[in-house]
Amino acid sequence: MRIYEDLRGLQGRLAIIQWVMVGLMGLLVVNFWQLQVLRGKYYRNLAENNRIRPVPIPAPRGLLFDRNGRVLVDNRPSFNVVLTTEQTDDLDWSVKRLSGLLQIAPAAIRDKLSQKKGPQFRAVVVKPDASEQDVATIEARRLEQPEASVDPVPLRSYPLGQGAAHVLGRVGEITERQLESEAYAGIEAGVTVGHAGVEAEHNRLLMGKDGLRRVVVNSRGVEVAEAERQPPVEGPSVSLTLDTKLQQALEEAMAGRPGSAVAIDPRNGEILAMLSLPSYDPNEFAKGIEPAAWTELSKDPLTPLMNRVIQGQYSPGSSFKILMSLAALQEGVITPQTTFNCPGYLNIYNTTFRCHKVEGHGTLDLRHAIALSCNVYFYNVGVRLGIERIARYARLLGFSRPSGVDLPSETSGLMPDPDWKRKVYKDKWYPSETVSISIGQGGVLATPLQMARVAAAVANGGRLVKPHLIKAVAGVPVPEPPAVDLGFHSSVIEGVKAGMIAVVAEGTGRRAQLNGITVAGKTGSAQVVTHARLEQDRKAHALQPHGWFICFAPAEKPTIAMAVLVEHGTAGGQSAAPVAGQVLSRYFGVPLAIPPAPAPEQDTPLPSPLSPRAAH
Amino acid sequence: MPVDRRLLINIDWVLVGACLVLSAIGVATIISATHAGRGLGLEVKQIYWTLIGIVALLVSVTLDYRRLTDRALVLYVFIVAALIYVLVLGPRIQGTRRWILLGPVQFQPSEFAKLVAALLLAKVFAESKRETLGVRDILGPGTTVAVLVLLIAAEPDLGTAFCMLPPFLAVAFLAGLRPKAIAIIAGALIFFGGLGWQFALKDYQKNRIYTFLDPALDPRGAGYQKIQSQIAVGSGGLSGKGYKNGSQSQLGYLPARHTDFIFSVLAEEMGFLGVTAVLGLYMLVLWRSLETARVARDRVGAFLAAAITAGLAFQVVYNVAMVAGLVPVKGLPLPFMSYGGSSVIYSFLAVGLILNVRMRRFAN
Numbered sequence: 001m002r003i004y005e006d007l008r009g010l011q012g013r014l015a016i017i018q019w020v021m022v023g024l025m026g027l028l029v030v031n032f033w034q035l036q037v038l039r040g041k042y043y044r045n046l047a048e049n050n051r052i053r054p055v056p057i058p059a060p061r062g063l064l065f066d067r068n069g070r071v072l073v074d075n076r077p078s079f080n081v082v083l084t085t086e087q088t089d090d091l092d093w094s095v096k097r098l099s100g101l102l103q104i105a106p107a108a109i110r111d112k113l114s115q116k117k118g119p120q121f122r123a124v125v126v127k128p129d130a131s132e133q134d135v136a137t138i139e140a141r142r143l144e145q146p147e148a149s150v151d152p153v154p155l156r157s158y159p160l161g162q163g164a165a166h167v168l169g170r171v172g173e174i175t176e177r178q179l180e181s182e183a184y185a186g187i188e189a190g191v192t193v194g195h196a197g198v199e200a201e202h203n204r205l206l207m208g209k210d211g212l213r214r215v216v217v218n219s220r221g222v223e224v225a226e227a228e229r230q231p232p233v234e235g236p237s238v239s240l241t242l243d244t245k246l247q248q249a250l251e252e253a254m255a256g257r258p259g260s261a262v263a264i265d266p267r268n269g270e271i272l273a274m275l276s277l278p279s280y281d282p283n284e285f286a287k288g289i290e291p292a293a294w295t296e297l298s299k300d301p302l303t304p305l306m307n308r309v310i311q312g313q314y315s316p317g318s319s320f321k322i323l324m325s326l327a328a329l330q331e332g333v334i335t336p337q338t339t340f341n342c343p344g345y346l347n348i349y350n351t352t353f354r355c356h357k358v359e360g361h362g363t364l365d366l367r368h369a370i371a372l373s374c375n376v377y378f379y380n381v382g383v384r385l386g387i388e389r390i391a392r393y394a395r396l397l398g399f400s401r402p403s404g405v406d407l408p409s410e411t412s413g414l415m416p417d418p419d420w421k422r423k424v425y426k427d428k429w430y431p432s433e434t435v436s437i438s439i440g441q442g443g444v445l446a447t448p449l450q451m452a453r454v455a456a457a458v459a460n461g462g463r464l465v466k467p468h469l470i471k472a473v474a475g476v477p478v479p480e481p482p483a484v485d486l487g488f489h490s491s492v493i494e495g496v497k498a499g500m501i502a503v504v505a506e507g508t509g510r511r512a513q514l515n516g517i518t519v520a521g522k523t524g525s526a527q528v529v530t531h532a533r534l535e536q537d538r539k540a541h542a543l544q545p546h547g548w549f550i551c552f553a554p555a556e557k558p559t560i561a562m563a564v565l566v567e568h569g570t571a572g573g574q575s576a577a578p579v580a581g582q583v584l585s586r587y588f589g590v591p592l593a594i595p596p597a598p599a600p601e602q603d604t605p606l607p608s609p610l611s612p613r614a615a616h
Numbered sequence: 617m618p619v620d621r622r623l624l625i626n627i628d629w630v631l632v633g634a635c636l637v638l639s640a641i642g643v644a645t646i647i648s649a650t651h652a653g654r655g656l657g658l659e660v661k662q663i664y665w666t667l668i669g670i671v672a673l674l675v676s677v678t679l680d681y682r683r684l685t686d687r688a689l690v691l692y693v694f695i696v697a698a699l700i701y702v703l704v705l706g707p708r709i710q711g712t713r714r715w716i717l718l719g720p721v722q723f724q725p726s727e728f729a730k731l732v733a734a735l736l737l738a739k740v741f742a743e744s745k746r747e748t749l750g751v752r753d754i755l756g757p758g759t760t761v762a763v764l765v766l767l768i769a770a771e772p773d774l775g776t777a778f779c780m781l782p783p784f785l786a787v788a789f790l791a792g793l794r795p796k797a798i799a800i801i802a803g804a805l806i807f808f809g810g811l812g813w814q815f816a817l818k819d820y821q822k823n824r825i826y827t828f829l830d831p832a833l834d835p836r837g838a839g840y841q842k843i844q845s846q847i848a849v850g851s852g853g854l855s856g857k858g859y860k861n862g863s864q865s866q867l868g869y870l871p872a873r874h875t876d877f878i879f880s881v882l883a884e885e886m887g888f889l890g891v892t893a894v895l896g897l898y899m900l901v902l903w904r905s906l907e908t909a910r911v912a913r914d915r916v917g918a919f920l921a922a923a924i925t926a927g928l929a930f931q932v933v934y935n936v937a938m939v940a941g942l943v944p945v946k947g948l949p950l951p952f953m954s955y956g957g958s959s960v961i962y963s964f965l966a967v968g969l970i971l972n973v974r975m976r977r978f979a980n
Contacts, residue, residue, distance in 0.1 A: 007910075007912065007918055009747075010910075013789060013792075014906060014909055014910050014918070016789075017786055017789070017906065018903065018906045021902055021903075021906070022903075025895055025899050025902075031942060032888055032891045035849050035850045035940055036849060036852050036854065036887060036888040036891070040850055040851065040854065043849070043850025046850070047847050047850075047851035048863075050863070051867060216863075216867070217867070218867040220868065224867065
């Protein structure tokens with residue numbers, strides 16, 4: 001006989017436990033229904049995002065050629081050593097090891113990692129443009145150090161180096177400021193864009209369209225397969241108006257002196273050459289410039305990053321007399337035959353204004369006044385014209401506003417007039433200031449490109465051209481921007497041209513003379529300090545005036561117009577004219593008439609010892 | 617010990633069959649979860665573990681469960697000693713002391729502590745013959761279980777420590793715990809839970825709970841497992857991505873995918889249909905186990921079956937809820953399916969004890 005315990009009391013409670021369990025299981029099933037069936041699509045998307053990662057394929061930037069098909073900017077294959085921090089469990093170890101393999105300080109690597117931008121799994125460039133040996137070293141350790149890899153990238157290369165840095169520009173990672181600007185809208189952080197010159201101005205055109213790879217990655221971010229590939233579209237090749245040979249001739253002629261020079265075709269405004277010194281090597285920027293080198297460049301008092309041709313504002317000095325002559329003849333206040341007597345000074349408005357030739361030029365007409373750069377002649381012209389008309393003609397000829405050249409950050413220069421003075425200084429205009437303005441002093445400021453435009457206007461019979469750099473895109477010619485006819489009588493142009501020819505033939509610009517080609521020009525000296533200050537220290541380089549020379553040739557049928565500025569070069573006839581002469585000699589293939597002899601003429605202006613503002 | 621032939625007739629073959637099917641599904645899922653990665657050959661090891669588990673099951677049915685419950689105190693002393701040994705002298709593996717190494721074999725005494733606790737609880741509560749129980753009546757068994765909980769929690773292995781509570785509550789409830797006492801116990805658990813949160817939980821444990829509440833806090837850190845598991849489960853949809861075809865599992869986004877998160881792999885590749893089928897199998901196992909408690913010959917047997925079932929049920933429900941992102945991530949394996957010797961052997965021993973109770977429902 002079996003004795004059973006009475007377990008009837010247990011049954012109820014067991015049933016409760018049993019149904020609690022069924023209830024819990026039921027809740028789980030309901031939850032899985034929600035998770036898998038109702039929200040399945042949402043999670044499938046998340047899983048796809050996990051699995052598929054878009055990897056941009058950078059499009060090679062468009063190549064740049066000169067007007068004759070010579071390569072100005074190229075893309076050369078290069079390799080970056082990159083580190084993907086998410087793929088290592090021990091970042092310290094990875095950094096230490098890479099530092100040993102690549103011979104870079106660990107701190108430098110960490111520095112680069114700390115600047116990382118962009119989404120997860122974006123690799124950080126540890127060593128740009130790595131050597132073949134580095135590439136081999138990293139590739140050989142692919143298995144033990146998968147987080148370090150070699151990334152092939154097209155690297156921008158500039159065969160002309162420093163010689164055309166400012167006009168061509170440079171490339172680099174997009175800056176914070178560019179990211180916020182309209183012109184770069186839609187470009188992501190970390191992308192390479194143009195930073196100056198043509199590279200920046202025509203960045204959109206040159207960039208092309210990046211391709212995209214959609215790759216399957218595992219949880220370590222390691223690619224296991226490629227799901228899709230859209231190939232990149234390379235930026236179009238762009239032909240520029242530049243002439244490599246002329247550019248190189250300009251570089252040689254300037255011989256490294258700070259200053260700038262620009263050559264344009266007076267018939268259509270094509271920029272043939274453009275040089276600004278001191279310069280920098282854009283190749284350094286292409287592979288990511290070292291912070292120290294960047295600091296040095298940006299803090300250099302000689303501002304090597306500035307394009308002096310469009311950003312340097314100088315007082316035009318005597319080269320302004322061309323503009324004065326055009327205005328006076330067109331307004332009829334003088335004729336080419338009008339004479340003035342120069343005793344070496346002019347007493348007017350209770351002030352003595354001096355000529356640079358102390359004993360005076362005697363009586364001379366316009367041609368001689370231009371050729372010898374007589375100040376007294378132009379003081380008289382200025383008095384007859386008055387400031388309003390001078391300013392009007394200056395603006396007509398492109399002063400006080402950017403030329404509209406297709407380069408970024410062009411400045412406008414300055415043409416003072418009574419309105420301007422009232423606004424800025426809350427003071428009235430004094431007639432004596434007009435006298436200073438007449439010889440290009442007294443606050444007038446112009447860029448070398450603006451002065452080259454003035455020379456071109458005389459050369460082409462009175463049309464103001466728009467300087468530009470693009471000749472053709474992908475083989476298709478770009479229409480030339482139209483030039484503006486300024487309405488000068490042909491006699492006016494001929495009168496001024498005769499004076500400019502005389503400058504080179506027999507005047508202050510003789511060192512630009514060529515055998516067989518007639519050059520027309522005008523020298524100028526832009527004072528940096530007052531005459532009195534210069535007297536105290538005749539030899540101080542930084543106090544010497546800037547030397548100007550503007551010109552065009554051949555005078556009869558001009559094909560090139562130039563402006564040359566040598567900073568602290570003293571008289572333009574001594575410093576700038578020889579540069580122009582040397583360049584034109586190379587350009588036309590004819591020898592210089594006066595090889596390397598120092599010119600005796602001085603045209604350093606000796607204006608009023610008082611500044612225009614203080615004059616009474 | 618010879619087994620009475622009549623006893624074999626009373627073996628619950630449905631229960632055994634369900635367990636074996638679950639084990640087979642586990643092995644298949646382990647193959648899928650590891651075939652692309654480093655853990656090659658784990659499925660073979662798992663099969664060995666399963667065979668050992670079946671042997672353990674056979675051994676455990678030969679001993680009358682009453683002989684085991686009678687010696688529960690001795691077993692308890694042994695297991696406490698083993699747990700102390702692990703804490704003091706055990707090897708440190710990934711920051712925890714959970715293992716005893718015996719030559720090439722390593723096992724976790726905490727897995728067996730769950731069974732010992734069930735035996736002890738069954739015996740102690742069965743001996744109390746009162747109709748209803750108050751708080752005072754459960755202080756004794758409560759303390760003995762609490763010792764195990766604390767020793768295991770100190771390893772640290774909170775998941776396994778928590779597994780001690782459901783059997784305790786289930787048996788206490790069956791033994792006639794009054795509603796008032798249930799309320800007091802709940803209050804005490806909350807109070808001590810709060811104290812434990814303040815003083816006993818390690819930072820990584822707290823972080824796990826924080827990120828459970830808001831996984832976006834640290835998507836690649838502690839919240840990573842929960843997020844990735846939810847993505848795996850959810851993206852499986854109704855019918856799954858196909859065997860060996862789950863991107864979350866195959867590309868390594870799922871952590872611990874052959875151990876604690878194996879159900880996540882199943883859910884991704886087999887979808888809601890697979891999930892429902894496997895949960896159905898678990899329901900079958902648990903239901904049959906509780907049926908055993910209902911038909912048991914005596915209170916000890918009923919309590920033992922109920923305690924073991926409660927432990928198994930807790931592990932299944934918690935693990936599956938964890939995979940679905942409903943509860944914080946704890947290192948709790950899924951019985952029968954998760955890879956791991958201790959877990960597999962525990963699962964089979966547990967079922968063995970239940971079979972033991974059922975087989976002897978008529979015997980004297």
